[in-house]
Amino acid sequence: MISNNETNTDYEYPKFRFDLVYKDPVFDISPHSARMAACYKDYAGTYHLFTDYIDAKLNTVASWQAEIVYYRSRDLLSWEYVSTAVEKGNSPDMPDSYGVASSEILCFKDYLYLFYSARQNPLNSDIGNPLAKPGETGYVSTEIMYAKALTDKNKAPILPFIKQGFAIKREHDWESMRIDDPCVVVDNKKIYMYYKGFCDNIDRNNLKLGFAEADIDDMRFKKYGFPILEVHSGLEMSRVFRYKDKWIMFLRHFERQTGYSWRQYVSKDGIDWKMYDPYLFNCHGGIENSGAADIMIIKDVDNNFTGKVLACDMDDNVLKLWLYECKEI
Numbered sequence: 001m002i003s004n005n006e007t008n009t010d011y012e013y014p015k016f017r018f019d020l021v022y023k024d025p026v027f028d029i030s031p032h033s034a035r036m037a038a039c040y041k042d043y044a045g046t047y048h049l050f051t052d053y054i055d056a057k058l059n060t061v062a063s064w065q066a067e068i069v070y071y072r073s074r075d076l077l078s079w080e081y082v083s084t085a086v087e088k089g090n091s092p093d094m095p096d097s098y099g100v101a102s103s104e105i106l107c108f109k110d111y112l113y114l115f116y117s118a119r120q121n122p123l124n125s126d127i128g129n130p131l132a133k134p135g136e137t138g139y140v141s142t143e144i145m146y147a148k149a150l151t152d153k154n155k156a157p158i159l160p161f162i163k164q165g166f167a168i169k170r171e172h173d174w175e176s177m178r179i180d181d182p183c184v185v186v187d188n189k190k191i192y193m194y195y196k197g198f199c200d201n202i203d204r205n206n207l208k209l210g211f212a213e214a215d216i217d218d219m220r221f222k223k224y225g226f227p228i229l230e231v232h233s234g235l236e237m238s239r240v241f242r243y244k245d246k247w248i249m250f251l252r253h254f255e256r257q258t259g260y261s262w263r264q265y266v267s268k269d270g271i272d273w274k275m276y277d278p279y280l281f282n283c284h285g286g287i288e289n290s291g292a293a294d295i296m297i298i299k300d301v302d303n304n305f306t307g308k309v310l311a312c313d314m315d316d317n318v319l320k321l322w323l324y325e326c327k328e329i
Contacts, residue, residue, distance in 0.1 A: 013246055013266040014328045018281045018309065025320035026077050027310070031056035033319035035063045035312055036181075036237075038105040038114070039298045044154040047073045047298070050085050050103040050114060054319070061319050063101035064119055064128050064140065070157075076308070076323055085161050086116055086147055095166070097121045098128060098140060104182045106191070107301045108216060111148045112157045115167055115182040115193075118145040133177060133200070142178035143169045144195060146219075155301040167193065168212050168221050174199055175210060183238050185270065186303050189216050192270055194238040194249075197227065207234040209251075211271060229265075229273050231255070239297050240270070241305040248305075249273060250280060252293060261293050283311055297326070 027034055027049070037051035052066040070085040089097040096118035104115040120141040122128040129138030147161040170179055175197025183194040190213050197210040208227035214220050229235065233255025240249045247267035254261070264277035283293045294312040297305055309324040 013248070013276055014243065015264065015277045016280065016326050017329050018311075018324045018326055021323040021325055022077075024322075025313075025315060026323040027051070027071070027079060027321035028315075028318075029053070030316065030318045030320070033061045034321055035061065035066070035319050036102040036294055037296045037310055037312075037321065038103040039296065039310060040105050040107060041298065041300050041306060042155045043301055044156070045074065046154070046156060047076055048105075048156065049073070049079070050105060051321070052101045052103070053084070056318075061314070061317075062130075063099065064130070065099040066101040068100050068103050068114070068116060070159075072156075083159055085114060086163070089118075092121050095120050095141065095143060096145060096163075100145075102181050104184055105299070106184045106186070106303065107151065107155050108186065110151055112151050112155070112161075113146055113148050113184075113219075114161055115144060115146045115184060117142050117180045117182065118166075140178075141170075142180055144179055144182045144193075164219075167219070168195065168223055170197075171223060172197075172225055174206070174208055174227055179210065181237050183240050185240050185242065186216065187242075187270060190214070191216050191219070191221075192240070193221055194240050196236045196238070205230075205232055205234050207236055207254075209235060209238055209273075228271055237294060239295065241297060241299070241303075243305055250295065250297070252295075262295060281311075283313065295324075296321075 033054040035052040039049045049071045052063040053069040068086040070082040071079040073079045098121045099119040102117040106113040123139040125138040128140040132139040144167045146167045147163045149157040149161045176199045181196040185192045193212040195210045198207040200206045209229035211228045212221040212223040237252045249265040262281040264280045265273040266276040267273045296310045298308040309326045310321045
């Protein structure tokens, strides 16, 4: 199941291109920043966006101390603020007391499930140190939790979101420092979760793709004990979806020999992945000019890819979101 980053051409799969829809950002909460986001379209045609809210007073675009805010729109241009969907834990010892970020959405039956990265208060410090390892001053534990809300007949959330606890926790050596970037896909009666796990922030080679699965009726995830994908440059932010009954993944690489940071992978089963297109996308503006290199796919209620993508980039020292159409070549 471990794959290197050589391009695989044995499969007949589609490739995609990214077309910028508007030259200006479609989501801008200046002076605050919006970074990672999850967005879906309900049966009535309303888009629901859940994004990291990074308060300007923090003087950073890092999402360590973010909360997740909820906006909605009919056209992906005009946005209405609804609420804070997930707040930080209100007790210092709670696993999400420092920040909540990197949301992922799953709509199933009468509920909306909101998965997120939960960051605990730094160890023996008021300030988190992303290089600190477990047991060191400033270490921030990050694990994946989820909340859920009832939905109406159109599958719009009926607030509030209620926290449910952990989805998965750190267990293995290769993910001993943090787990992050949840992505979920429904396959028949199973939910597959993909996530980033790493054990040493000094070397990006230690960022690997983890995998867990759960029965859709109980949400009890069982993790594989090993990463399902490793690349020598390091990876993060898997975006997995089904397209015409095929498994597709957009994945960020840190190596940029091709000039592209995002690459396309394909799979026959959602577990064994092969690189298919190393020239997928380089994010709005390019990594050198950006405070982030995030893309987020927009899904429908049935967890299908809509062909629309949000890309995060820096503008006037604030992170904003641009809209792209992602089209099959």
